[in-house]
Amino acid sequence: MTDDGFIALQGVEKVFEVRKKAGFLKRERRAVRAVDGISFAVARGEMVGYIGPNGAGKSTTIKMLTGILTPSAGRLRVAGIDPSRERRLLAHRIGVVFGQRTTLWWDLPLIDSYRLAHRMYRIPDARYRENLDRLVELLELGDLLDVPVRQLSLGQRMRGDIAAALLHDPEVLYLDEPTIGLDVVSKAKVRGFLRELNAERGTTVLLTTHDLQDIEQLCSRVMVIDHGRLMYDGPLAGLHEAGESERTLVVDLERELPPVEVESARVVRVEGPRQWLAFPAGRSAAPLVARLAAEYPLVDLSVREPDIEAVIAKMYAEKAVS
Numbered sequence: 001m002t003d004d005g006f007i008a009l010q011g012v013e014k015v016f017e018v019r020k021k022a023g024f025l026k027r028e029r030r031a032v033r034a035v036d037g038i039s040f041a042v043a044r045g046e047m048v049g050y051i052g053p054n055g056a057g058k059s060t061t062i063k064m065l066t067g068i069l070t071p072s073a074g075r076l077r078v079a080g081i082d083p084s085r086e087r088r089l090l091a092h093r094i095g096v097v098f099g100q101r102t103t104l105w106w107d108l109p110l111i112d113s114y115r116l117a118h119r120m121y122r123i124p125d126a127r128y129r130e131n132l133d134r135l136v137e138l139l140e141l142g143d144l145l146d147v148p149v150r151q152l153s154l155g156q157r158m159r160g161d162i163a164a165a166l167l168h169d170p171e172v173l174y175l176d177e178p179t180i181g182l183d184v185v186s187k188a189k190v191r192g193f194l195r196e197l198n199a200e201r202g203t204t205v206l207l208t209t210h211d212l213q214d215i216e217q218l219c220s221r222v223m224v225i226d227h228g229r230l231m232y233d234g235p236l237a238g239l240h241e242a243g244e245s246e247r248t249l250v251v252d253l254e255r256e257l258p259p260v261e262v263e264s265a266r267v268v269r270v271e272g273p274r275q276w277l278a279f280p281a282g283r284s285a286a287p288l289v290a291r292l293a294a295e296y297p298l299v300d301l302s303v304r305e306p307d308i309e310a311v312i313a314k315m316y317a318e319k320a321v322s
């Protein structure tokens, strides 16, 4: 593939014209800039998180990447293909899973949707059988193939949808909220499968989610979008610095004491002999622990990582002010 990435966007914009009621008969036209000049490149085999608050422009970006929507401006390529111009050609190279809406046939047994995909994508018979067997095994669908989709639980349906998106061996998989509404066990199954898919097949994955544990467990890189603009693109750890987040050192002292005093950390909570100290997430906890141990009667301690959701919220707040 070219140097500019397997998925490549340069200054991509999407503006929607919406009509708004402005009186009894009057309607006003208004432009909604859903995506406002986004540029990024994703290399083949990367697994990237694409996150942001509601209405940020995530789904619009994914729709442009699949060719459903045409960008208003900018350049966009997936596997060297212009999605909106060659949507059918691209369809053979990509798989899409929308967590909130199924692509499976609601009233038919699960297997019928797969048979349909077999024909629709013209998947060679041997390849279809092989992929179906592998996906059924990995996603634990064996007992569900003859069950009508409407009778499946949400977690089962989601696994069914993921299999449907992968029968034709796509090189790229877009996942829009793949764990939404799933219980802990189902989430773990979906995440485990995606990790394996990426490691074994080198499938490039772009993942949109509100569940930051999805990102934590799957993606080494994360892009944050807000108001149609890219606010952050980098490793997950860097988000903490961007949000100037803090880690927490929880210390158990021998007895109740006034809030401890130690450089570069501040006590944020005291409960009996236990105290919570906030310190910058980018710093090592070791010198802090050493100082505390030298000056106070320490019994036990633990370090808590910051909640990423809070980090992002803080980042937004800071950008809004600046």
Ligand SMILES: Nc1ncnc2c1ncn2[C@@H]1O[C@H](COP(=O)(O)OP(=O)(O)OP(=O)(O)O)[C@@H](O)[C@H]1O
Residues within 6 Å of the ligand: 016, 017, 018, 032, 033, 034, 052, 053, 054, 055, 056, 057, 058, 059, 060, 061
């Ligand atoms: N077809 C459309 N016509 C008009 N406006 C639209 C259309 N699709 C999206 N928008 C607007 O574009 C903006 C971005 O929407 P988008 O669905 O891409 O956000 P999102 O980040 O996916 O949000 P969510 O997390 O809620 O799904 C919103 O203001 C939305 O109302």
